[in-house]
Amino acid sequence: MTIHDRLRATTQEIDEIMYPVRPLALPPAGAPARLRGARAPRALPSWVMPFAAAAAIVAVAVSLVAVRALPGAPQRGTSPSAAPPAAALAGLPRYAVLLKPQGGGPWVTVMVQGPTQASVLESLPTQTLTYAVLADTRTGKTLTTVRPPSGYTFTGVTGAGNGRAFVLDATQRKLAGGRPPTHIWFELTPRGTPRRLPAPVLSGYVDGIAVSPDGATLAVSYLPGALSGSVITLATYSLGTGRLLRTWTGPKRPYFVAGGDASVRLSWLADGRTLAYQGVADFRTVYLLDTTKPGDTLPGTSRAVFTTPVNATYSAGEPLVASDGQAVWLAVGLRPLSVSTYSTATGKLLHVMYSARMLASVLWAESATTAIAAVYDRAGAPARGTEIGVVTQGKFTPLHLPLAPQGIANSYGFSTIAF
Amino acid sequence: MNPQTEAQASPSGATEQVTELYAAHATGLVRLAMLVLAEQAAAEDVVQDAFLGLYRRWHALSDPGKALAYLRSSVLNGCRDALRKQSRRPPAALLAPDAESAEARVLLGEEHREVIRALRRLPGRQREAVILRYCLALPEGEVASAMNVSRGTVKSASHRGLAALARLLKEDQ
Numbered sequence: 001m002t003i004h005d006r007l008r009a010t011t012q013e014i015d016e017i018m019y020p021v022r023p024l025a026l027p028p029a030g031a032p033a034r035l036r037g038a039r040a041p042r043a044l045p046s047w048v049m050p051f052a053a054a055a056a057i058v059a060v061a062v063s064l065v066a067v068r069a070l071p072g073a074p075q076r077g078t079s080p081s082a083a084p085p086a087a088a089l090a091g092l093p094r095y096a097v098l099l100k101p102q103g104g105g106p107w108v109t110v111m112v113q114g115p116t117q118a119s120v121l122e123s124l125p126t127q128t129l130t131y132a133v134l135a136d137t138r139t140g141k142t143l144t145t146v147r148p149p150s151g152y153t154f155t156g157v158t159g160a161g162n163g164r165a166f167v168l169d170a171t172q173r174k175l176a177g178g179r180p181p182t183h184i185w186f187e188l189t190p191r192g193t194p195r196r197l198p199a200p201v202l203s204g205y206v207d208g209i210a211v212s213p214d215g216a217t218l219a220v221s222y223l224p225g226a227l228s229g230s231v232i233t234l235a236t237y238s239l240g241t242g243r244l245l246r247t248w249t250g251p252k253r254p255y256f257v258a259g260g261d262a263s264v265r266l267s268w269l270a271d272g273r274t275l276a277y278q279g280v281a282d283f284r285t286v287y288l289l290d291t292t293k294p295g296d297t298l299p300g301t302s303r304a305v306f307t308t309p310v311n312a313t314y315s316a317g318e319p320l321v322a323s324d325g326q327a328v329w330l331a332v333g334l335r336p337l338s339v340s341t342y343s344t345a346t347g348k349l350l351h352v353m354y355s356a357r358m359l360a361s362v363l364w365a366e367s368a369t370t371a372i373a374a375v376y377d378r379a380g381a382p383a384r385g386t387e388i389g390v391v392t393q394g395k396f397t398p399l400h401l402p403l404a405p406q407g408i409a410n411s412y413g414f415s416t417i418a419f
Numbered sequence: 420m421n422p423q424t425e426a427q428a429s430p431s432g433a434t435e436q437v438t439e440l441y442a443a444h445a446t447g448l449v450r451l452a453m454l455v456l457a458e459q460a461a462a463e464d465v466v467q468d469a470f471l472g473l474y475r476r477w478h479a480l481s482d483p484g485k486a487l488a489y490l491r492s493s494v495l496n497g498c499r500d501a502l503r504k505q506s507r508r509p510p511a512a513l514l515a516p517d518a519e520s521a522e523a524r525v526l527l528g529e530e531h532r533e534v535i536r537a538l539r540r541l542p543g544r545q546r547e548a549v550i551l552r553y554c555l556a557l558p559e560g561e562v563a564s565a566m567n568v569s570r571g572t573v574k575s576a577s578h579r580g581l582a583a584l585a586r587l588l589k590e591d592q
Binding site for chain 2: 003004006007008009010011013014015024025026027
């Protein structure tokens, strides 16, 4: 093979592994344009962190930040051209919350590629101001649009999966002196009124959140200090009182290794006491953590229930444990890509549920039979870009959620849609 | 319609035209940046910054027909900056070892990573000339515009770069 051939082959290979490029985020008309790539400075020495964290907390306390709905909320939303059949939606979450950049249409960044880039964690809060949109999954209508408090932007959302509660992660936007950002939390109920949650004011780099099915407990995975060299921490908080309930720490090694990437996907099982996570110790393996059992390390208190088959050409979203704990949903393969279910008891393939042309990511799953997924260019249909819909055996029923035309974008681990 | 005039008259004109350019060329520019940076997230950052830079300077662009060359040039500049930053960090995602790498799910094969590693060892001008000329198969004139050099420089840089690349790849074997 000549050197020319090798260069062409490498270029072709890059074409093959590239995901759709994320939408362009231009500043809103009239606003001063600012380069998005402005990075937070490097972290300060570790001894500064406690002072920095204290200062951030004080700053938050005195700023009396308040979340407010946009004027006129709940707003009239976009009316979808055709609502999905009611039968296909039976038993599915009635509401979804999507994050959207200011001045743009809601777009979705889901667990498409998986790994979280350290640089993304650093730059996320400095990017475009992000709003939260509460939508009705049956009609596709926007019910409310919520803007973050001054000085903050929404960087993540999690839902209880049953319409009871959504929790929004509001992240401090300006990171002075390389400090980790401060996070404050808001609850958004289907009534559409956001409420500042009593806890926790957390300083660190958050890369996974999950609210329990009863809406009472928030699980957060985060790096408490600098990105480099920190050990991942998982914590649970009472949303009623703000009290820290439990903490577990990850393996005693730097979280960001091998290229600066890692990822955590957190979800609660329906029992309300078991947390499923993936990406802390081994990105291919899904673990279950019984939050009622003693122990304060993730490796010591978790059990592995599923490992992505080594021969799977793994191209899309993270595995997601169905809330009944019986099955794992996973998208594997490249062109076409299969959305499949695996047994958590045996690790064996149960069913190939659906195929998409390019990529897919499972967003919500209650059992081995039904899930909500984002797919890009569904097979057998005209190219429509990204769609979110209900996946059952061999069938995809689109939900007409208010997505921008670009729809989906790479997120490297961040979920900006929740049910 | 003259994009320049429209942009001056209406900010949304710039928005629409830059967005159209993005729709048409973002993927190709990300490919260019990935060949240098070996990491899609970083490549997209560079491309987004290039488009934001274009958006900010749209009214000052003397010839909108040169927007693509401007973007390529911005992307190359952004890649140089990113490479400098990467050199102080662990290896880029696509170059990370397979074992226990969080990126193993979507990786280049080893033979392609060798090529990218070798490209990164080339002097900047040679690397850019080789990528634009031989990976992206751009005509010499467009390469020269993107690199802001003469065609003669493109010829010599790409020739030398190719020879150096062959040598580096042979050394690695």
